[in-house]
Amino acid sequence: MSWLLVAVALAAASASAEVYKVGDSTGWTTLGNFNYKQWAAAKNFRLGDIIVFEYNAQFHNVMQVTHAEYRACNTTSPKATYTTGNDSITLTRRGHHYYFCGVPGHCQSGQKVDINVPRLAVRAPSPSELASPMVPATPANPPSTNAGVAASPTTGVLLATMVLFLGDLLFSHRS
Known part of the structure; x- marks a missing residue:
């Protein structure tokens, strides 16, 4: 059951995923003494977001490592x-x-980044999703078990937010 909750949460999160190019227009480089720590601190990373490292492969690479490394x-x-x-x-x-x-010397010169996805972070609905009108059920519509509740982008976002929050609660109690 928990794997299903994780799959639903990831699918919901990826529906509103942001794509972040590491270093923005500077990219992944040692030129110009770019401050990747400051860059990452200014971002609001969430589950499902995508980070993109763009660099000259002749001179750089990307290694994912532990905190100690x-x-x-x-x-x-x-x-x-x-x-x-x-x-x-x-x-x-x-x-x-x-x-x-x-590449030797690059990490020491600042070509490193810590991307943090906060524990209980969920993406809030966008203004356009919140402004989307909900269509009420009318007598011409056949009765249903959810009469009076209309599906809308806001409903989907709220449901996805609830799923992510409940997933966080379940997994935080296990660890």
Whole structure:
């Protein structure tokens, strides 16, 4: 049952996923002393969001690492290594996701980023979803078990938000 809840939560989250290019127009590089820590702190990452690392694959890569490896710029045993120059990674779990460039000296010079997906974070409905009118049931409509409740984008967003919140509650009590 819990795997089904996770699947529903991820599907709901990905329906409103944001795509973030790491470093924005600067991309993933050592040029210009870009502050990736400051960049990530200004973002509001959620489950289902996609982070994209764009870089010259001749000079850089992306390694996903543990917190200890991140702090020490230790490249010996990454969780994953990406080398395409255009790597898209979907955020599928809450907490910190640590990445750096594994080319010698690059991490030490600041080419590293900590992407944090907060524990109970859920994406709020957009203004356009909130402004979408709900159509009330009319006598011409056949009766149903949910008479008076009309489906709308807002209803879907609220349902997805509830599913994510309940999933967080279930999983936070297990750990």
